[in-house]
Amino acid sequence: MNEKILEVKNLETSFKLEDGVVKAVDDVSFNVYKGKTLGIVGESGCGKSVTSLSIMRLIPNPPGKISGGQIIYNGKNLLDYSPAEMRKIRGNEISMIFQEPMTSLNPVFTIGNQLIEAIELHQKLSSKECREKAIEMLKLVGIPSPATRIDDYPHQLSGGMRQRVMIAMALSCNPHVLIADEPTTALDVTIQAQILELLRELQDRVGMAMILITHDLGVVAEVCDDVMVMYAGRVVETGTVEEIFKNPKHPYTRGLLNSIPTLSKDPTGKAKKKRLETIPGIVPSLLDLPKGCRFQDRCTFVKDACRTSEPELRVIKSGEHLDHSIRCIQDI
Amino acid sequence: MSTLTTTPDSIEIGQPLPKGRSLWQLGWMRLKQDRYAIVCASIVLFYFLIALLSKLDLIASPWDMKVADSYAPPSLSEFKLWLGADIFGRSVMYKTIYGTRTAIGIGLVVTLLSIPIGVFLGAVAGYFGGWIDEIIVWFYTTLSSIPSILLLIAISYALNRGITAMYVALVSTSWIGMARVMRGEFIKHKTREYVIAADSLGASHFSKIFKHILPNVSHFIILNFSMQFMGAIKAEVILTFLGVGIQGTPSWGNMIDDAKLELARGVWWQLTGATVAMFFIILAFNILGDSLRDALDPKIK
Amino acid sequence: MGTFLVRRILGSIPIIFGVALVVFILFNIVGGDPALMMVGKHATAQQIADIRREYGLDQPLYVQFFHYLKDIITFDFGRSYATRQKISDMILNGIGPSLSLTLPAFFITTVISVILGLLVSYFRGGIIDRVAVILCVIGMSIPSLGYILFGQYYLAYELRMFPISGYDYSFPGRFEYLVLPMILWLLLSVGYDVRFYRTAMLEETTQDYVRTARAKGLSEPRVFFKHVLKNSMVPIVTNVVLEIPLLILGSFLFETFFGIPGLGSITIDALHNSDLPVIKSMAFVMSLLLIFGNIITDIVYALVDPRVKLK
Numbered sequence: 001m002n003e004k005i006l007e008v009k010n011l012e013t014s015f016k017l018e019d020g021v022v023k024a025v026d027d028v029s030f031n032v033y034k035g036k037t038l039g040i041v042g043e044s045g046c047g048k049s050v051t052s053l054s055i056m057r058l059i060p061n062p063p064g065k066i067s068g069g070q071i072i073y074n075g076k077n078l079l080d081y082s083p084a085e086m087r088k089i090r091g092n093e094i095s096m097i098f099q100e101p102m103t104s105l106n107p108v109f110t111i112g113n114q115l116i117e118a119i120e121l122h123q124k125l126s127s128k129e130c131r132e133k134a135i136e137m138l139k140l141v142g143i144p145s146p147a148t149r150i151d152d153y154p155h156q157l158s159g160g161m162r163q164r165v166m167i168a169m170a171l172s173c174n175p176h177v178l179i180a181d182e183p184t185t186a187l188d189v190t191i192q193a194q195i196l197e198l199l200r201e202l203q204d205r206v207g208m209a210m211i212l213i214t215h216d217l218g219v220v221a222e223v224c225d226d227v228m229v230m231y232a233g234r235v236v237e238t239g240t241v242e243e244i245f246k247n248p249k250h251p252y253t254r255g256l257l258n259s260i261p262t263l264s265k266d267p268t269g270k271a272k273k274k275r276l277e278t279i280p281g282i283v284p285s286l287l288d289l290p291k292g293c294r295f296q297d298r299c300t301f302v303k304d305a306c307r308t309s310e311p312e313l314r315v316i317k318s319g320e321h322l323d324h325s326i327r328c329i330q331d332i
Numbered sequence: 333m334s335t336l337t338t339t340p341d342s343i344e345i346g347q348p349l350p351k352g353r354s355l356w357q358l359g360w361m362r363l364k365q366d367r368y369a370i371v372c373a374s375i376v377l378f379y380f381l382i383a384l385l386s387k388l389d390l391i392a393s394p395w396d397m398k399v400a401d402s403y404a405p406p407s408l409s410e411f412k413l414w415l416g417a418d419i420f421g422r423s424v425m426y427k428t429i430y431g432t433r434t435a436i437g438i439g440l441v442v443t444l445l446s447i448p449i450g451v452f453l454g455a456v457a458g459y460f461g462g463w464i465d466e467i468i469v470w471f472y473t474t475l476s477s478i479p480s481i482l483l484l485i486a487i488s489y490a491l492n493r494g495i496t497a498m499y500v501a502l503v504s505t506s507w508i509g510m511a512r513v514m515r516g517e518f519i520k521h522k523t524r525e526y527v528i529a530a531d532s533l534g535a536s537h538f539s540k541i542f543k544h545i546l547p548n549v550s551h552f553i554i555l556n557f558s559m560q561f562m563g564a565i566k567a568e569v570i571l572t573f574l575g576v577g578i579q580g581t582p583s584w585g586n587m588i589d590d591a592k593l594e595l596a597r598g599v600w601w602q603l604t605g606a607t608v609a610m611f612f613i614i615l616a617f618n619i620l621g622d623s624l625r626d627a628l629d630p631k632i633k
Numbered sequence: 634m635g636t637f638l639v640r641r642i643l644g645s646i647p648i649i650f651g652v653a654l655v656v657f658i659l660f661n662i663v664g665g666d667p668a669l670m671m672v673g674k675h676a677t678a679q680q681i682a683d684i685r686r687e688y689g690l691d692q693p694l695y696v697q698f699f700h701y702l703k704d705i706i707t708f709d710f711g712r713s714y715a716t717r718q719k720i721s722d723m724i725l726n727g728i729g730p731s732l733s734l735t736l737p738a739f740f741i742t743t744v745i746s747v748i749l750g751l752l753v754s755y756f757r758g759g760i761i762d763r764v765a766v767i768l769c770v771i772g773m774s775i776p777s778l779g780y781i782l783f784g785q786y787y788l789a790y791e792l793r794m795f796p797i798s799g800y801d802y803s804f805p806g807r808f809e810y811l812v813l814p815m816i817l818w819l820l821l822s823v824g825y826d827v828r829f830y831r832t833a834m835l836e837e838t839t840q841d842y843v844r845t846a847r848a849k850g851l852s853e854p855r856v857f858f859k860h861v862l863k864n865s866m867v868p869i870v871t872n873v874v875l876e877i878p879l880l881i882l883g884s885f886l887f888e889t890f891f892g893i894p895g896l897g898s899i900t901i902d903a904l905h906n907s908d909l910p911v912i913k914s915m916a917f918v919m920s921l922l923l924i925f926g927n928i929i930t931d932i933v934y935a936l937v938d939p940r941v942k943l944k
Binding site for chain 3: 056058060062083084087088089090091092095096098100103104105106107108109114117118121122153155166169170
Binding site for chain 3: 473475478479486489566573595603607614615
């Protein structure tokens with residue numbers, strides 16, 4: 001049942017900047033299981049997107065480089081693959097959808113052209129069959145009258161429709177893993193829900209594994225099975241969705257959960273307004289990390305010990321397929 | 333940099349924010365690290381120095397004295413003979429130096445006159461829009477629809493050929509590029525929040541244009557300066573060559589024009605002097621322009 | 634498309650009017666007495682009066698301007714002062730040689746530069762790229778006259794590979810004379826162009842759609858020669874638009890240099906002869922060509938970018 005499809009071990013991705021080298025992803029490990037969804041959560045700049053681009057080996061080089069670790073897919077390390085071997089994986093076995101549906105499609109080709117291109121590349125089909133398959137995919141993702149829409153240019157579609165096209169493209173070769181990098185951030189709230197619903201439905205239908213990158217914990221609660229919280233390039237807490245939401249242990253995860261607005265009612269039945277909590281301070285610059293725990297300056301529970309050495313990730317409760325671990329020395 | 337907080341105490345417990353650097357400081361910092369930029373800036377300064385010394389009659393003076401036989405070939409015996417002599421036995425080296433003075437003079441006059449005109453008209457058109465914009469745009473579209481070479485010919489013709497006509501001609505076409513850029517930038521900037529903020533504080537049009545927006549788009553002026561300087565030098569050479577430019581005093585254009593007939597006799601030194609002198613300053617401006625663009629690009633962090 | 638053309642042509646009427654106005658002001662007002670400029674200082678009063686009458690210079694300025702506008706519309710520019718030829722005939726004779734030189738030269742230069750720009754940006758960051766950029770910067774810093782003078786001297790005079798100058802009106806025959814100018818045209822423009830196209834294409838490679846194309850598993854050549862190339866058509870066309878005036882400058886330089894009887898050399902001859910009616914007409918006709926060229930490129934924009942609608 002709980003079969004690992006993708007295993008990331010001690011991944012380290014660094015970027016060479018004007019002022020020095022930064023590790024945008026630092027010693028990150030996680031597993032993705034068949035048919036399950038892993039949510040990667042964190043503020044912007046915490047290394048979520050870099051992690052996902054590293055799996056696809058699409059880190060722009062220079063300035064970026066995967067400087068360590070392993071990405072095991074089907075028992076083989078993707079980092080050992082030649083560029084040609086990697087191209088057979090991309091779009092075929094591991095697909096990705098991006099944050100910006102407005103710019104992620106090529107403006108000068110029709111969506112059909114771009115969809116068929118992906119199908120042609122990975123499947124042995126005649127050009128007529130490719131087109132049929134493309135129309136079928138557009139229908140699958142809920143594009144109305146796909147047979148005519150297929151000849152539209154991206155600018156003729158709305159943002160939500162474009163993201164559907166991106167999804168159709170990503171799923172057209174029945175990938176085993178789908179990486180969705182903030183697929184709904186740029187969309188209206190109502191469209192967001194539709195797209196998430198679509199992704200979940202499609203996942204059930206084709207049984208693929210999914211990595212969902214987001215900063216929205218509401219989305220995670222709704223869609224994901226497992227959660228990984230990242231902070232300043234590090235994993236700070238992982239666990240199943242139930243564990244993390246019921247029993248968050250890292251002060252940062254708690255802070256994130258507390259900063260979601262909720263509507264609760266007081267005993268008299270009137271809606272009660274709770275003051276929204278925030279996490280004080282800002283993410284430290286990766287060029288200038290504090291000694292010790294990276295979250296220390298924003299942590300309300302900070303102790304002297306937090307400032308001396310960085311805590312290791314430790315298991316606090318073992319689980320069926322995923323242990324609940326945190327990178328914090330305290331038990332709060 | 334995202335922040336999740338607005339509480340004042342967070343500033344104390346948070347790390348001190350990295351000190352803000354203005355675009356100019358950042359640009360200067362980057363430029364100082366750019367070896368090519370430093371070399372090219374030095375070359376440009378060297379040309380300016382030569383021009384100044386020539387202007388003060390400290391070097392290459394007098395240029396119109398016979399120093400050798402007609403078409404005497406280059407010889408290393410004396411500085412003034414390094415590049416040989418022209419048909420009248422005058423020092424080609426001196427003429428090249430005097431040509432530098434002419435070129436730098438034209439570059440300076442043209443840029444210093446055309447940039448303020450371009451900035452002002454572009455800013456006003458972009459900022460006010462409406463009929464002011466339409467008139468200014470009509471004006472420069474018209475001027476740029478006349479091929480500049482013909483406009484230059486027409487102006488030098490109308491004003492009698494000579495250096496003044498060339499100044500007027502070059503200024504009247506050079507400001508257009510600057511005005512276009514400025515107009516575009518002002519249209520972009522006038523609806524930005526900081527301008528609206530200034531507006532809500534009661535800033536006058538004058539203050540919004542010159543105090544608020546202009547400093548934010550001023551890096552375009554620097555970029556334009558290096559481009560126009562180069563353009564003016566090239567234009568002098570071509571105009572003079574076509575017979576509508578400088579007459580009487582040495583310029584690189586005149587020297588190249590002379591060389592047209594000299595090459596067949598194997599006299600290559602006048603052409604060499606002028607082209608080499610021109611090559612290095614254009615090269616320096618080309619590279620410097622690129623470095624400036626990179627250094628002042630707000631997109632690159 | 635039809636309505637676009639009509640609108641665009643109507644839109645250029647104020648510009649054409651402006652051009653006429655500027656040309657008129659320059660020659661008939663700023664330049665002083667046009668008659669005097671044509672005949673020179675030593676002419677007799679009778680000569681000046683004749684000139685005045687022939688070119689309508691004895692009438693009030695607004696009448697002169699009105700006549701000028703009428704001449705423009707009817708394409709009747711009168712006669713040359715120096716050669717007594719009809720100016721409209723001179724233009725018609727000159728346009729053939731000019732276009733035979735400039736259009737092929739410009740087209741070949743653009744195609745070769747785009748191909749080189751693509752290759753160079755495909756190998757971005759590598760040694761080929763670096764060498765190419767250095768060569769481009771050096772190439773664009775050499776004065777254009779240097780290329781022309783040296784090319785004519787070395788290739789035509791010394792090596793006798795091409796005729797030194799001249800022109801032949803017969804059809805394939807003319808190209809014997811045009812090959813060298815075209816080669817030099819290519820040499821003196823290729824540096825700037827390749828560098829420009831390289832930058833434009835590199836800019837495209839950082840766009841999101843390129844990442845998407847790679848995420849599909851497309852090979853790097855496919856990403857580049859399909860996705861990037863089609864998108865860089867927009868900056869390519871933009872550069873071509875900016876360079877259209879260079880066609881005219883090129884026509885001036887090369888025609889005078891290689892003795893090609895095109896519009897450029899006609900104008901320069903007129904300048905040396907103080908042939909004011911010819912210069913005035915040329916300024917106007919060439920402006921028209923420029924405006925016409927800009928309308929064509931607007932149409933090309935719509936062809937390369939589906940987001941542009943011609944309305």
